[in-house]
Amino acid sequence: MPRPRLYVSRSDLGWGPTPASYADPKSGLVIHYDSVDQGLAAAPHAACLDYWRRTRAFHTGPRRRWADLAYSFLCCAHGYVVEGRGLYRQQAAQPGGNSTHYSATLATGPGDPVTPEQIDAVRLLRAWLMEPDTSVAGTVLGHRDFVSTSCPGDTAYALVRDGTFTRPPGAGTEGDDMLGLKRGDRGQRVTLLQQMLLYAGGRLPVHGVDGDYGSETADAVLSVRRSMGSSVTSGDEITGYALAQIHAAVARRQAGAVS
Template sequence: MILRSRSYFGWGPSGADYANPTRGLVIHYNGGPTRIRSHNDCITYWKSVRRDHMNNNRWADLGYSWGVCRHGEVFTGRGLNRYQAAQGTTSGNTGWYSVSLMIGAGEEPTPEQIQAVCDLRAYLAARGNSNKMFGHRDFVSTSCPGDVLYPLVQEGVFGRPGNGTPTSSGGSGEYRPENGDGLYMLYEYGDAIEPLQGALGVTVDGFFGPDTRAAVRGYQDSHGLEVDGIAGPETLTSLGLDEVEPAPDSGVPAWPGVYLKDYTAHGSVRVWQQRMKDRGWRIRVDGRFGPRSERVCRRFQKEKRLAVDGVVGSRTWSKSWTAPVT
């Protein structure tokens, strides 16, 4: 399948929270007629969906994991390992990936679109996702994915064999984006993961699958590190590998190098306080790390099984952006 990355649309990695969907793929559609014809129409449409979801719905990103254009290309939305905003329920958004076909009421999917969904399903299955396919209306009361697409879901049309090896141009070879956030975790993939696998003595294929996670957990346990199966700064440094700094467009601000504690007054305090408020913590965003900020910090560290010291260092800072909201 032709997989278009977020950078294809001029976007950095999604700012949505981490999740690990494994239960299947949910089919969506646009609703009203799209009247899309050209490939440029598809690109314009996908960008407009993101603007609408972020500006009007106030979501962290567009709601879908992926979109499929009329020409059979898969457009990345939130992408792998991100919480959804599409299914309408917490369990649906956490456990299922979503794909929106770029058609609306009364419009028929093209054969290329149908095949692209089959390819996407195969792609996700290779990364630990179930082959189950549902429609949006299976989760909440809605007309989505419409009276044309939903029967195809029920009939198993989207369960046909697919080619799950993505390319960026229609040629051979897998498209391999880097994760960009400075952490390597389950079902991510990219060339940067290969040195980690080599150091752990597992198959070097650039895919952070269950075997790699098990090796990471085993190494962490035997070396007195937090056992979370995620290769972050502490694990990489212990392995003698370079610590990965978050990319500028990853959505994870680099640690400012300032320990937030004891009434620290620094611009990074306000950034961290706002992040914690966005995650649902009751905290005042005032740019001063006082007793209330310390209490939130300690509770967050305990929840995420970090060293509880009430100080925002590099580990707590990173987890404030990358740990799932619980």
């Protein structure tokens, strides 16, 4: 498999080769986030590249003095894999795993959604790293699996734990996956629904994205549907109408955030 179709290389960014030292990480991929909300899912992709340049300046500047950007890659909200240190380099991302695992940041903060495109970017990156020439293990971990840290945030860590990132590229990012879900259901499709609800402006203040369609998720479904003008009184099931309204709420929120 060639490198991910939506790929931004260092040379695309106008950067030379990284000065970071050689390594051959084989043990898997570690997911990171930013400690501050960045709002990149609702911004144009150019904002991701600006973010990447700023992060590099910060990491190589007087407060960090690292050789380069900490991470191997960025998997952005628009589905791009953006090169950081890239292949075969020591990182400054996860002490204890900087030469054994590759690192990818989602550039999200605690309140930012992880988009379906972003999930697929992680899957494509993982599949690429598992190719015979690099032959990295398919394991996906979160930064908090190495040290005590909030990183990669509860939203992304739920996706690490429930296996969302280790599914094949293209699997389960379509809305149809959520059709027919109902209160009491559990698992990856519920995780996806919960991501979409957050993306649509819904709130999951207590349990967050936990893959469990309980009363909080039902309340979020109801509030998102009502925000789109529905007069339903229950959020206990994802009907075709419910799904259409959730998608419309996402689209409306994206349009609003851009203007």
